[in-house]
Amino acid sequence: MGKPNGFIQYTRIENDWIDPKIRLKNFEEMHVLLNDEDRRKQASRCMNCGVPMCQSAIKLAGMVTGCPLHNFIPEWNDALYKGQYDMAAWRLLKTSSFPEFTGRVCPALCEKACNCISMEKDYSNGKDIKDPVTIHDNELYIIEKAFESGYMKPQFPKVRSGKKIAVVGSGPAGLAVADLLNRRGHCVTVFEREGHVGGLLMYGIPNMKLDKKIIDRRVDLMKAEGVEFVVNVNVGVDKKADELLEEFDAVALCCGAKKARKLNVAGEDSMGIYPAVDFLTAVTKEVVKGAQPFSLGDMDPRDKHVIIVGGGDTGNDCTGTCVRLAAANVVALEMMPKPPVERAENNPWPQWPKVLKTDYGQMEVIATQGEDPRVYKTTIKEIYQKDGHVTGVKTVQVEFKNVDGQRKLCEIEGSEKELKADLILVAAGFLGAEEYTAKAFGTEMTQRGTVAADEGKYKTSVEKVFACGDMRRGQSLVVWAIAEGRECAREIDRFLMGYTNL
Known part of the structure; x- marks a missing residue:
């Protein structure tokens, strides 16, 4: 811990908003990042508490606080405070596939569990130290610094397994599956029905919240590392499920939960x-x-x-x-x-x-x-x-x-x-996944309209077909989709390498 009294000495300062009257003129991102010195001060507020609630997703009263990715938050906050930017990025990327996405769109479940919130006012100077650490903004700063410095370079597996995996859907879950399995040495092909990779990240989140150049930057990196992307192919319509099952050793269904809820009121059939x-x-x-x-x-x-x-x-x-x-x-x-x-x-x-x-x-x-x-x-x-x-x-x-x-x-x-x-x-929510892909593969569906897959194993009712993200759990957050994608990738790897009995 670099600065034991940082959470007392400094107050919370978030990335500032661009004035609404200015940002409304375009679809550019809306925040101004803190300078290096102020960001390091914010990182110093992380007090490396004995039980860091921020990095453990805990369900309380039906809702989760803490990071679903179990990020090593105190560790990379400490490295950021010390100016060890490569070390901070290295620790962040150990658990987080795409911090440039979550650092922009995640509602910061980690911050809601920050131990600073449990503190009382400091008795010596009266400062209010109950505001959580700016974990969300720190995360974004670390990964953007890593891209800026050249730390983010293609990483290639030392050995290729020869195993082939098809990932259907290129949203956050699909990208996370592809990223980890490719790093493991398998050959991954991602199929996307739209003309641009990204799924929910690309089309469900406005550009001012997540600039699409940020997605392209990550996809270009994944391509350089060996992941193959096939766009404008709708699996289950343009590409038959049987073809994928014959051509690939495993299939991951990551198609999201895009079946929109209707209003069910008179006049709903109107145009507009x-x-x-x-x-x-x-x-x-x-x-x-x-x-x-x-x-x-x-x-x-x-x-x-x-x-x-x-x-x-x-x-x-x-x-x-x-x-x-x-x-x-x-x-x-x-x-x-x-x-x-x-x-x-x-x-x-x-x-x-x-x-x-x-x-x-x-x-x-x-x-x-x-x-x-x-x-x-x-x-x-x-x-x-x-x-x-x-x-x-x-x-x-x-x-x-x-x-x-x-x-x-x-x-x-x-x-x-x-x-x-x-x-x-x-925008009244979703009723689950669109059924046609699941029907094409013959996977069972749940009463909630999602693909039935074992909790923690992500196996469907069809041999060598897995499902994760919103398609399995229902409409949720980007961070949960990434977390499920990472876990699903590990289970697919165990399946391919014959570790199913462990």
């Missing part, structure tokens, strides 16, 4: 209603092409009244995207009640903090419209249309009640309102 990810995908394709103006057709939010259904990360991404594309007005409907600003007594550390979070999209609407776009405890009851196109909605407030011993979502009588709407984006 789209799944959120379809909208984000269309915009990203235009951004990557460098097209101006964008060719979004009926999805174009310019000068439209937009309603976004869903208050999660995807809904927020739609909010920020619509503001950039000059929507006339944005309203985001959230069924759940507004969270408290501070932790409730029944939500103590190190549980996940169930508190109000105002993300970049909401910040930008506040800056342009003058108010938070979120409307809580509200959902759509009916959709109005004219000539087949959406014109507005009837909303209703809802709340959870105990009905016949069960917790049910109930409408609040007399709470209906009408809102104008020219475009509705549904």
Whole structure:
């Protein structure tokens, strides 16, 4: 531990936001990184505590805090503080396949478990030391420093096994599977149905949150290391499952969970209603092409009244995207009640903090419209249309009640309102994986609409076919997809090398 009193001497300073009025003019990334000296000070706040909760994913009260990748956080924070940048990168990359992704889009489960949060005010100088270490920002700084310095070079396995693996899907889980199996010495081919590698990272996350050049940089590195990528091939449609099973020694299904949830209300068949990810995908394709103006057709939010259904990360991404594309007005409907600003007594550390979070999209609407776009405890009851196109909605407030011993979502009588709407984006979650790939391979499905695979083993009901990431666990975070991809790669390696009985 380089600085025993760093967490007392320095207060938490995060990467700063670019002003909304400036960043709204483009789709560039939104943060300004700290300089070297200030970043090292932030790293010095990591106190190398006896039990570092940050690096152990612990499930408490139904939610996880701590890093699913089990990163060696105190170790690389210490190296960063000492200016040992290569050492910091070496320790970080031992457990994290793509810190340049998680350092941008992860909600920092590690920070929610940081022991600094459990501290009281320092009795000697009155400083508030309860803010967690900037683990998320430190991680990003380390990996970007590694790319900048030339530390990130292609690494080649000393021996090739001759075993061939097909990875179906090039999202975070698929890339993690491919990365580890290639490093192990196997020959990996990744199949992607879209024209660009990246899956959710490429098309489900806006460019201002994760610049697509960052994905290309990592993919180019993986190509140099021997991973083969095949795009514009839809396995189960363009490429038969039987062909892959005959040609490859193992297959990893990493196709995500893109089956969107519907609203199930009258008028949902109107034009002008789209799944959120379809909208984000269309915009990203235009951004990557460098097209101006964008060719979004009926999805174009310019000068439209937009309603976004869903208050999660995807809904927020739609909010920020619509503001950039000059929507006339944005309203985001959230069924759940507004969270408290501070932790409730029944939500103590190190549980996940169930508190109000105002993300970049909401910040930008506040800056342009003058108010938070979120409307809580509200959902759509009916959709109005004219000539087949959406014109507005009837909303209703809802709340959870105990009905016949069960917790049910109930409408609040007399709470209906009408809102104008020219475009509705549904970000209400997903119902699981698209079935056609699983059906092509004959794998069993769960009641949740995911591919059935053994917990911890990732084996499906079909010999030599494995599944991981959102396709197995359901809609989740990028960091969980990477963690599952790494674990799945180890199980495939054990299978290929005959270690199945260990």
